[in-house]
Amino acid sequence: MTYRLWYWPSIQGRGEFVRLALEAGGIAYTDCAREQGAKALMANLGKHEEAFAPPYLELEDGAVAQVANILFYLGEVHDLAPADQKWRLNALQLTIADLVAEVHNVHHPVAVSDYYEDQKAEAARAAKGFREERIPKFLGHFEDAVRGDWVAGERWSYVDTSLFQVIAGLRYMFPQRMATVEGDYPKLIALHDRVAALPGIAAYLQSDRRIAFNTEGIFRHYPELDAA
Amino acid sequence: MTYRLWYWPSIQGRGEFVRLALEAGGIAYTDCAREQGAKALMANLGKHEEAFAPPYLELEDGAVAQVANILFYLGEVHDLAPADQKWRLNALQLTIADLVAEVHNVHHPVAVSDYYEDQKAEAARAAKGFREERIPKFLGHFEDAVRGDWVAGERWSYVDTSLFQVIAGLRYMFPQRMATVEGDYPKLIALHDRVAALPGIAAYLQSDRRIAFNTEGIFRHYPELDAA
Numbered sequence: 082m083t084y085r086l087w088y089w090p091s092i093q094g095r096g097e098f099v100r101l102a103l104e105a106g107g108i109a110y111t112d113c114a115r116e117q118g119a120k121a122l123m124a125n126l127g128k129h130e131e132a133f134a135p136p137y138l139e140l141e142d143g144a145v146a147q148v149a150n151i152l153f154y155l156g157e158v159h160d161l162a163p164a165d166q167k168w169r170l171n172a173l174q175l176t177i178a179d180l181v182a183e184v185h186n187v188h189h190p191v192a193v194s195d196y197y198e199d200q201k202a203e204a205a206r207a208a209k210g211f212r213e214e215r216i217p218k219f220l221g222h223f224e225d226a227v228r229g230d231w232v233a234g235e236r237w238s239y240v241d242t243s244l245f246q247v248i249a250g251l252r253y254m255f256p257q258r259m260a261t262v263e264g265d266y267p268k269l270i271a272l273h274d275r276v277a278a279l280p281g282i283a284a285y286l287q288s289d290r291r292i293a294f295n296t297e298g299i300f301r302h303y304p305e306l307d308a309a
Numbered sequence: 310m311t312y313r314l315w316y317w318p319s320i321q322g323r324g325e326f327v328r329l330a331l332e333a334g335g336i337a338y339t340d341c342a343r344e345q346g347a348k349a350l351m352a353n354l355g356k357h358e359e360a361f362a363p364p365y366l367e368l369e370d371g372a373v374a375q376v377a378n379i380l381f382y383l384g385e386v387h388d389l390a391p392a393d394q395k396w397r398l399n400a401l402q403l404t405i406a407d408l409v410a411e412v413h414n415v416h417h418p419v420a421v422s423d424y425y426e427d428q429k430a431e432a433a434r435a436a437k438g439f440r441e442e443r444i445p446k447f448l449g450h451f452e453d454a455v456r457g458d459w460v461a462g463e464r465w466s467y468v469d470t471s472l473f474q475v476i477a478g479l480r481y482m483f484p485q486r487m488a489t490v491e492g493d494y495p496k497l498i499a500l501h502d503r504v505a506a507l508p509g510i511a512a513y514l515q516s517d518r519r520i521a522f523n524t525e526g527i528f529r530h531y532p533e534l535d536a537a
Contacts, residue, residue, distance in 0.1 A: 150396060169371070172360070175378055186418075191438070206420060207419050
């Protein structure tokens with residue numbers, strides 16, 4: 082079966098965590114809105130009461146929505162995570178989701194539906210707290226979770242591909258800050274490089290399926306929000 | 310086995326979603342920090358690399374962290390959710406988690422670690438957007454998810470106890486706004502009342518185990534943030 086993934090066609094965003102797991106696992110999927118456009122994405126959402134928002138994965142009947150849920154599902158069905166660590170890995174993925182929500186909140190602190198340009202002063206304040214307090218707290222937690230080469234120990238799981246994206250995203254969004262703190266998280270940085278070298282991921286990153294980071298996604302580079 | 314739940318002892322907060330499922334299911338647990346205090350809570354957190362923050366459930370070995378993960382776990386082990394709907398229910402619970410994060414963001418838009426008093430102007434702006442746009446969007450989604458008496462159809466699940474808490478929390482936080490919009494969500498309000506009448510929940514709500522809503526928790530009543 083080829084999965085039908087639905088997500089915004091012009092950003093990495095939350096959908097990227099799903100794309101990376103599918104690509105690393107060599108699992109066939111169609112990135113539907115990249116073929117059919119954003120209008121089709123929103124029209125299709127109405128068919129699935131399970132889904133509050135993209136991304137979601139369409140199955141033969143119904144859909145699986147919410148990033149951590151999709152990854153838990155893929156982990157179980159395609160063995161992308163050791164079953165005896167499934168609760169631990171889901172907890173870690175949910176903590177990554179918390180980080181992602183806080184990252185979005187940095188550039189949209191006051192209103193999800195307003196433009197960044199209308200909340201720049203508040204974003205500057207939010208960015209300072211995020212850079213100085215939250216980045217070390219989250220990365221320290223994830224550093225402690227690496228057991229050997231991978232989070233699960235001897236084999237990669239969807240949490241590793243997600244942590245790759247966290248590091249890549251934070252480097253794009255906060256290049257100065259990350260240059261300052263990266264040295265504190267050697268296991269996490271080595272894990273990022275190990276994920277980038279997985280055959281499925283190496284091929285994906287070279288392909289046009291990997292959308293470049295941009296200021297419409299979750300991780301956004303606004304130079305005024307960065308500092309060492 | 311008696312579960313050992315660890316969460317802040319003086320608020321409902323995120324821990325309440327776990328407490329409600331345990332109480333409704335008649336599952337034995339100790340609310341450890343209510344006996345040992347907040348200092349013990351933080352000291353104990355250091356023992357469990359799985360847990361980024363409270364709440365977490367201590368098992369014989371290790372811990373299960375993150376509200377939606379704890380509920381998924383309890384659902385599987387104690388049959389608090391029909392197995393054939395597990396991905397759908399987890400997706401709904403994760404959308405409840407998104408709502409809870411946005412609720413917290415209303416009174417802490419700029420910095421998690423600053424006081425509400427230091428971000429009141431921004432909170433007023435955030436509250437307006439949340440009241441007018443997000444409450445109808447989320448409640449409409451949950452209203453559509455009710456299938457008969459319960460979300461899963463013929464029996465209650467942890468998503469029902471969580472939706473009870475969402476309605477109770479929003480009523481406390483935004484009494485004026487909820488009075489205006491509640492009529493649009495008859496299935497959700499009926500479900501709230503049905504959960505309140507479950508024997509385990511009815512007994513819990515009468516007990517001193519149910520902490521009252523207050524302005525230290527997630528749902529906070531600041532009259533200046535409410536409007537019809």
